Amino acid sequence: MTSQGWVAQRTVPIIQSDPTIGCKELLGHLEDTYGTTIEYHTVWKGKDIAQKEIYGSMRQSFQYLFNFKAEVEKRSPGSIVEVDMKMVHGIVRFNRIFMALKPCIDGFKVGCRSYLSIDSTALTSKWRGHLAACTALDGHNWMYPLAFAFIDGETDENWTWFMSQLNRALGHVSPLAICTDACKGLENAVKKIFPRADQRECFRHLMANFSKKFQGDVFGRMWPAARAYRPQVFNYHMNKILAEAPDVHEYLSIYHSLKWMGCMFDPSIKCDYINNNLVESFNGWIEDYKELPPDELADTLRELVMKLREKRRKIGMKLKGKIIPAIIQQIHNRTRGLKHLKVGKSGVASCEVRDTSKYNLRHVVKTTQSECTCLEWQHTWKPCEHALAFLLDRRNPKWEDYVHDYFSLEKFWAAYAGEVEPLTDRSQWPHVQFPFDMEAPLDKKIGVGRPRKNMYKSFLEGGDGGPKKKKEPKQLGSKNRCKRCHILGHRQSTCPLNGPRPRKRKKRAPRYPVDDDASALEPEVASQQPEVVTPNRHMITMPQSL
Known part of the structure; x- marks a missing residue:
């Protein structure tokens, strides 16, 4: 048995218990268990052999997706699992798959x-595809797959x-807001399939591209401009930016024409998120499973959603009240430090609030309509600080009367009421017989060496957003550039700015011949050499009279 076969034989039970284990962790486990030294490449090959033994070949993995589709439709009627194929050079190959479970669809519509x-994230298995995900937002502000x-x-x-299948699963939803990143293909698909949706763009991705072209302190006003609820505040910051760089308007209108500023969002959505962090949370949630084969990954995602919904269903049963307690706690936290707001009552349900910390800006609050002229209450449907300053004058205000039903426990229960049906293992799935031979998709050319798993860091994360560039070879001869004066033609050691070099003194020849062997000196020369005595503080000088 080869060393790779030995590793594969002992790796099979480990992968079956923990499919997300990495080669480095597996290497340490094997060395500690068996007291031997193994090379990393041997463990990597052995793990690959073990995965083939457990999951089968890549071709079989794609074929099992049809069995998975049949099992889901059998156990959970109403769920949508669509598998697409395409013809490549006369051969039928797998193309893509879409899945939306019935409980998730129903929970989104009612809760x-x-x-x-x-958004999408790159898969790290042998098939270098992408996992596209669509997530929603529940009343607890949690990610909803x-x-x-x-x-x-x-x-x-x-x-x-993908957007066509999503439209087929959701049906007509109005109003609807869809947030994407800076992917032009996705933006065009949303415009085509959901033309009436409030289409938003992730502001973090916008700034990642914006910072490459415009840099300076004044462009820091882009963030408060994006977070502003009132158009007047947005225009104030943008005018400061345009006064410094007038070409910003043309750049944003051409490359970032979607809604990225909060003042332009549809208030009926009740969501003021300017970033696409919701789907980024999903990508981090499934980060450890992206190396699995396609059929195993699809089943694992279904299992993760099943456990997540059951866990949140238990949490919802333990909560009491009309509104989710976390939302009430957020309101209580915002009631602190409001002494800078001075309330002038007009009636029982209306007032004007003066902000002494902001040049005595004044806003009008009407509690019966849940409105404030700062527009924050209308966008989030949670009382703003001006409304809180007014409501605090009342004895024991009922905060649930001023919060939208989206944050109620009833909506939260409805979102997770449906149970995702458990499935059997793939050996018990219905067998789908093909009238033709379906092959796995063609491998992408990913270069020489082990495939990369970590994503490239963006410009805002301190990276350059792409693969490392090869260092240019050092220039020789007169092409050298001085590191001190930055001029071509010489080095730093010979730079004229260094000044004149100190003159080296010539070594004089000794007056007398020097030899390591003292006995080699001639007697008459040795006798002529005066004896040199170094004065010492312990020496005593005798007077000459003696």
Whole structure:
């Protein structure tokens, strides 16, 4: 048995108990268990052999997706699992798959806000595809997994197909807000499939591109401009930016024409998120499972959603009251430090609030309509600080009367009421017979060496957003550039700015011949050498009279 076979034999039970274990962790486990030294490459090969033994070949993994589709439709009627194929050079190959479970669809319609966050993340298995995900937002402001798909890349065709399947699963939803990143293919697909949706763009991705072209302190006003609820505040900051760089307006209108500023959001959505962090949370949630084969990954995602919904269902049963306690706690936290707000009552349900810390700005609050002229209450449907300053004058105010039903426990229970049906293992799935031979998709050319798993850091994260560039070879001869004066033609050691070099003194020849062997000196020369005595403080000088 080869060393790789030995590793594979002992790795099979480890992978079956923990499919997310990495090679480095597996290497340490084997060395500690068996007291031997193993090379990393041997463990990597052995793990690959063990995975083939457990999950089968890549071709079989894609074929099992049809069995998975049949099992889901059998156990959970109403769920949508769509598998797509394509013809490549006369061979039928797997193309993509979409899945949206029935309980997730029903829970979104009755218990979540009409807000969708969409993005994709690269898979790290042998098939270098992408996992496209669509997440929603529940009343607890938690990520709500809704649908996902496996595609071979972020192309216009794949995004259009994904959005078409999502539209088929959700049906007519109005109003609806969809937030995406800076992917043009996804933006075009949303415009085509959901033309009436309030289409938003992730502001963090916008700034990642914006910072490459515009840099300076004045451009820091982009963040308060994006967070502003009132158009007047947005225009104030943007005018400061345009006064410094007039070409910013043209750049944003051409490359970032979607809604990225809070003042332009539809207030009926009740969500003021300017970033696409919701789907980023989903990507981090499934980070450890992206190396699994396609059929195992699809089943694992279903299992994760099943456990997540059951866990939150238990949490909801332990909560009491009309509104989710976390929302009430957020309101209580905002009631502190409001002494800078001076309330002038007009009636029982209306007042004007003066902000002494902001040049005595004044806003009008009307509690019966749940409105404030700062527009924060209308966008979030949670009382703003001006409304809180007014409501605090009342004895024991009932905060649930001033919060939208989206944050109620009834909505939260409805979102997670449906149970995701458990499934058997793939050996018991219905067998789907193909009238043709379906092959795995073609491998992408990813270069020489072990495939990369970590993502490239963006510009805002301290990276350059791409692979490392090869260092240019050092220039020789007269092409050298001085590191001190930065001029071509010489080095730092010979730079004229160094000044004149100190003159080296010539070594004089000794007056007398020097030899390591003292006996080699001639007697007459040795006798002529005066004896040199170094004065010492312990020496005593005798007077000459003696």
